[in-house]
Amino acid sequence: MSEPLPYRVAVVTGATSGIGRATVVKLCEMGLTVHAVGRDDASLQELSELCGAIPVRADVRDTAAIVQQLSGVDVDILVNNAGILSTRAAFHEIEPSEIDAMIDINLKAPMHLTRAFLPGMVERKRGHLVYLGSSGGRAPFPSMGAYGPSKAGLSLFCDNLRCDLLGTSVRVSEIVPGRVQTDLYRTAIAEQQAQALLYDGYRPIQPNHIAAIIANVIELPIFVDVARIEVFPTDQATGGGSMVKFQE
Numbered sequence: 220m221s222e223p224l225p226y227r228v229a230v231v232t233g234a235t236s237g238i239g240r241a242t243v244v245k246l247c248e249m250g251l252t253v254h255a256v257g258r259d260d261a262s263l264q265e266l267s268e269l270c271g272a273i274p275v276r277a278d279v280r281d282t283a284a285i286v287q288q289l290s291g292v293d294v295d296i297l298v299n300n301a302g303i304l305s306t307r308a309a310f311h312e313i314e315p316s317e318i319d320a321m322i323d324i325n326l327k328a329p330m331h332l333t334r335a336f337l338p339g340m341v342e343r344k345r346g347h348l349v350y351l352g353s354s355g356g357r358a359p360f361p362s363m364g365a366y367g368p369s370k371a372g373l374s375l376f377c378d379n380l381r382c383d384l385l386g387t388s389v390r391v392s393e394i395v396p397g398r399v400q401t402d403l404y405r406t407a408i409a410e411q412q413a414q415a416l417l418y419d420g421y422r423p424i425q426p427n428h429i430a431a432i433i434a435n436v437i438e439l440p441i442f443v444d445v446a447r448i449e450v451f452p453t454d455q456a457t458g459g460g461s462m463v464k465f466q467e
């Protein structure tokens with residue numbers, strides 16, 4: 220028989236789509252009170268009706284707005300999931316503003332949210348920080364020159380946190396997926412071709428599989444911390460050398 224959960228309240232960012240939405244539903248099923256952070260009112264409302272999640276309408280870059288809406292709430296679990304992959308193109312072809320967008324949303328926002336909620340967790344000696352990393356943060360991929368470093372930075376941030384949090388009982392877990400079938404590529408690949416290019420004919424991981432892994436990681440005894448877990452489709456592998464012939 221599993222131990223009763225020591226946690227009561229979770230906050231999940233990027234709750235309106237994909238992995239975040241599936242995680243909100245799963246954590247609600249586990250009996251947690253879940254605050255769902257997102258920008259789209261209609262999706263938040265629909266999620267609230269589906270599973271009882273409490274909507275927090277905010278851009279993830281606006282830490283103050285999130286903190287203000289969660290004032291007085293003792294946050295036990297923070298799932299930093301919101302992320303973007305704005306364009307899939309070579310680094311010399313992307314808009315310079317996209318560099319800022321990916322660093323701001325994928326790296327700085329989770330760091331600021333962590334900074335905001337961590338003192339309460341440390342004081343209570345109760346907390347679990349979960350981050351959605353990416354295989355793109357563990358190895359180089361073409362056309363991910365800004366996304367990859369944003370996720371690599373997040374990964375090292377997790378390791379740094381674990382050093383600072385020794386003795387506090389606050390856990391830090393980085394979930395590192397390969398290809399998951401979501402809307403992540405909606406702006407990265409032109410004219411809604413993502414479905415055909417990335418998913419049709421493949422067997423991609425589904426958001427509910429990642430949500431189940433997050434739930435498992437949370438449910439483990441408090442003295443067990445899954446620091447990092449990489450999850451690939453069975454049909455996907457990274458690595459290998461690429462070389463091209465130079466042409467004048």
Ligand SMILES: NC(=O)c1ccc[n+]([C@@H]2O[C@H](COP(=O)([O-])OP(=O)(O)OC[C@H]3O[C@@H](n4cnc5c(N)ncnc54)[C@H](OP(=O)(O)O)[C@@H]3O)[C@@H](O)[C@H]2O)c1
Nearest residue numbers: 233235236237238258278279301302353398399401402403
């Ligand atoms: N799908 C994959 O293959 C894959 C692989 C590895 C890692 N990941 C990571 O998994 C996480 C979840 O992505 P997903 O695949 O589930 O993609 P998704 O379906 O596109 O979901 C991303 C979520 O993040 C939200 N978001 C983006 N920018 C935001 C902002 N500024 N403020 C508030 N919310 C914002 C989106 O809301 P809006 O609709 O309002 O933009 C959406 O709810 C990301 O961190 C991603 O990098 C995904």
